[in-house]
Amino acid sequence: MSALFSFHGGLKTTRHKTESNQQPILVNPLPPQLTVPLRQHIGAIAKPLVQVGDRVLKGQMIAQADGYISAAVHAPSSGVVTAMELRPVPHPSGLSDECIVIETDGEERWIERQPLDYRQLHPSEVRGALRSAGVVGLGGAVFPSAVKLNLEGQGGQLDTLILNGAECEPWISCDDRIMRERADEIVAGLHIMVHLLQPREVLIGIEDDKVEAIAAMREACAGTNYQVRAIPTLYPSGSVKQLIKLLTGKEIPVDGLPADIGVQCFNVATAQTVHRAIDLGEPVLSRVVTVTGHVARPANVEVLLGTPFSALIAFCGGYRDGVERLIMGGPMMGFALYDDEVPVTKATNCILAAGAGIGELTPEQPQMPCIRCGACVEACPANLLPQQLYWHARAKEFDKAQDYHLFSCIECGCCSYVCPSHIPLVQFYRYAKNEIWAQEKEKQKAELARQRHQARLDRLEREQKERDAKLRQKAPRQAASTAVTPEADKLPIEAAVARAKPHRIAAPADASPASVAADDDRSEPNS
Ligand code: SF4
Ligand code: SF4
Numbered sequence: 001m002s003a004l005f006s007f008h009g010g011l012k013t014t015r016h017k018t019e020s021n022q023q024p025i026l027v028n029p030l031p032p033q034l035t036v037p038l039r040q041h042i043g044a045i046a047k048p049l050v051q052v053g054d055r056v057l058k059g060q061m062i063a064q065a066d067g068y069i070s071a072a073v074h075a076p077s078s079g080v081v082t083a084m085e086l087r088p089v090p091h092p093s094g095l096s097d098e099c100i101v102i103e104t105d106g107e108e109r110w111i112e113r114q115p116l117d118y119r120q121l122h123p124s125e126v127r128g129a130l131r132s133a134g135v136v137g138l139g140g141a142v143f144p145s146a147v148k149l150n151l152e153g154q155g156g157q158l159d160t161l162i163l164n165g166a167e168c169e170p171w172i173s174c175d176d177r178i179m180r181e182r183a184d185e186i187v188a189g190l191h192i193m194v195h196l197l198q199p200r201e202v203l204i205g206i207e208d209d210k211v212e213a214i215a216a217m218r219e220a221c222a223g224t225n226y227q228v229r230a231i232p233t234l235y236p237s238g239s240v241k242q243l244i245k246l247l248t249g250k251e252i253p254v255d256g257l258p259a260d261i262g263v264q265c266f267n268v269a270t271a272q273t274v275h276r277a278i279d280l281g282e283p284v285l286s287r288v289v290t291v292t293g294h295v296a297r298p299a300n301v302e303v304l305l306g307t308p309f310s311a312l313i314a315f316c317g318g319y320r321d322g323v324e325r326l327i328m329g330g331p332m333m334g335f336a337l338y339d340d341e342v343p344v345t346k347a348t349n350c351i352l353a354a355g356a357g358i359g360e361l362t363p364e365q366p367q368m369p370c371i372r373c374g375a376c377v378e379a380c381p382a383n384l385l386p387q388q389l390y391w392h393a394r395a396k397e398f399d400k401a402q403d404y405h406l407f408s409c410i411e412c413g414c415c416s417y418v419c420p421s422h423i424p425l426v427q428f429y430r431y432a433k434n435e436i437w438a439q440e441k442e443k444q445k446a447e448l449a450r451q452r453h454q455a456r457l458d459r460l461e462r463e464q465k466e467r468d469a470k471l472r473q474k475a476p477r478q479a480a481s482t483a484v485t486p487e488a489d490k491l492p493i494e495a496a497v498a499r500a501k502p503h504r505i506a507a508p509a510d511a512s513p514a515s516v517a518a519d520d521d522r523s524e525p526n527s
Pocket of ligand 1: 387
């Protein structure tokens with residue numbers, strides 16, 4: 001077995017897994033209403049396929065992937081579409097987003113499920129099926145899996161396929177329970193990923209305090225060449241860069257992707273959904289969520305997407321005293337929510353009812369000046385200089401913050417956690433990133449406006465030139481028809497002479513020149 005490597009920094013956090021991982025995964029009852037956001041993934045929002053009033057079946061696609069980086073959305077249960085509108089969704093911004101609301105009918109009537117034999121299909125067909133099934137990364141990143149399972153244009157064969165079972169956030173335990181209870185399904189999904197990526201090796205990284213999960217995964221992998229590796233329980237070992245470093249010793253270059261160094265990494269729950277999508281023909285309709293903190297009965301619960309957080313908390317016995325805020329995700333990398341009526345989405349791995357010492361990293365303390373102690377530098381797993389980033393972010397010197405690799409910051413919170421001056425460092429980095437993105441957007445908008453204005457000027461100029469050219473073409477014809485030339489002047493005279501000629505031809509053959517002249521004289525007064 002190969003040796004493990006290490007990464008710089010990291011933290012030993014107080015673990016709170018046993019609060020929720022001591023019982024099997026429960027199943028949340030069907031709620032009367034499901035609010036299904038169309039944007040539950042990274043990339044373009046899905047395009048609706050239904051209208052208000054439509055009856056839908058469980059598993060029916062209600063919005064299709066729109067573009068390469070996108071994912072389909074399905075009805076989590078049978079019922080009627082009652083609304084399609086903006087509703088609050090779980091997002092740090094607190095903003096609303098497009099949702100399809102389904103009144104469930106309690107019948108759970110399925111679409112016809114069509115399992116596929118992936119070995120008989122071209123890889124692109126398997127990827128297409130995963131896209132249509134709405135499979136995305138369930139570790140929280142929600143990046144469409146079909147894109148990560150396509151190496152075309154990325155330099156050929158993969159060295160290492162990594163399955164991430166680290167789950168390093170101190171309160172989250174859903175992946176732990178999935179590995180203990182559904183290891184066979186995870187490995188079945190892994191077979192499909194291996195079929196698509198043909199990696200040289202397959203490594204499964206699990207923190208060494210998850211003893212049962214490690215045993216279950218080793219048993220499920222028996223007879224394969226997949227290697228289950230126990231990694232140190234050290235935050236943030238579940239972060240992609242750190243896990244890759246731990247297992248392979250490789251480092252992802254700044255601004256690079258795992259595929260750039262021949263590695264691809266997936267969450268264990270994602271592998272399970274890959275299996276269900278292909279082997280069972282079931283799209284992603286639910287996920288396992290850790291509900292913990294100040295709730296009466298913390299647990300891991302399988303819940304339909306679109307279920308309100310409030311229903312899930314009620315299922316876990318409701319709030320206990322002392323709740324100050326809800327956090328989606330863990331206390332280290334999660335974000336606070338504005339209310340508990342928002343729906344569960346594919347990104348919801350944990351709901352933490354925080355407050356009164358639960359879910360707090362450190363007790364709230366007044367912020368003091370930086371004393372340049374360097375503790376944050378020691379703790380940073382990304383090898384950054386957090387205090388420099390802080391200075392530049394605070395001074396709005398965003399260019400300089402970028403020079404110090406602001407965008408390599410994974411927002412793990414290790415620096416804030418160890419800072420003796422209690423400076424909320426990560427908040428400064430998030431602020432700086434948001435400002436830079438906003439400025440970038442403004443620049444793009446201005447550039448777009450400039451291009452549109454230029455295009456309009458070009459069009460007006462072109463149209464003017466076309467009009468001028470047409471006028472020039474018309475002008476000679478008009479001139480020919482209206483101009484007064486000596487030749488044109490002669491025409492009426494010649495016509496008159498021509499009209500007069502028949503009379504002369506009809507004149508008597510013996511007419512003398514004198515009589516012709518007399519005729520000419522007579523004709524003049526009557527002409
Ligand atoms: S840990 Fe805090 S006080 Fe120490 S250098 Fe970093 S920011 Fe400054
Ligand atoms: S939040 Fe960013 S700067 Fe702070 S320790 Fe993590 S990676 Fe380093």
